[in-house]
Amino acid sequence: MTDIDLTTTSTDGFDTESVIGDFAVGIDPMNETGPDPNSVLVADYAACFLPAVRMGARKSGYDDLGKMAIEAEAELTDHDDLESISFTLKVEADVDDPAELAELGEQYCHVHTALREELHADVTVEVDAFEPTEATA
Template sequence: MTDIDITSTSEEGFVTRSRIGDFELTIDATDQEGPNPNATLVADYASCYIPAFRVGGQQRDYDDLGKIEIDAEADLDDDDDLEAIRFHIKVEADVPEDDLDDIVARGEDICHVHSALREELHADITAEANAF
């Protein structure tokens, strides 16, 4: 038995539609009908990291971090392969810097996408509290 079951189909060109349960995700290498695979990977990473960050906050007794936003950036090499990812996290709650650094590290340990990527592609993460 598998844990994740996805069907990805490309009828023509560079557009792929993936069926994930009841959802459909369109990814387009040309950025015309959807985001490209690299952008999708970075967005998936950020989308995984935010709940991991919240859990890390709960482990440090910050049950209400409020709004969390990640500004994600990525660099591509000459072959259009991802070579660097950076996250700047904005947190609504007022969290001391030492605790914020600890929550960032806990988020890295919890985030499944972070664990799945090769180490040189782990996001370089900065965070600021009381940001909204």
């Protein structure tokens, strides 16, 4: 049994729609109808890292950190592959050891843990997988 199931579909062109439970996310590598995949990955990373910092801080006895934000930047190679990602974590509260907050984010963020070289998709290809539609028949 899997823990995450989703379907990503492209009817034509390059844009896709991913249906994750009750939610649909449009992604377009051309940045015309939605954000591109690299931007979505960086946003997903930031969206995981920020609450991970907050959760880790609470477990470590920090009082409320107040408003928090991440300003994310990413560098791409000449082939549009992600080369580097950097975060600027902004925290409303004054804390004695800001570096500890980064360490807590790294410890509790599932995306941070997943971004490692040995985690690549195990790809199986199924051909002739769809019934012809009126447009393709």
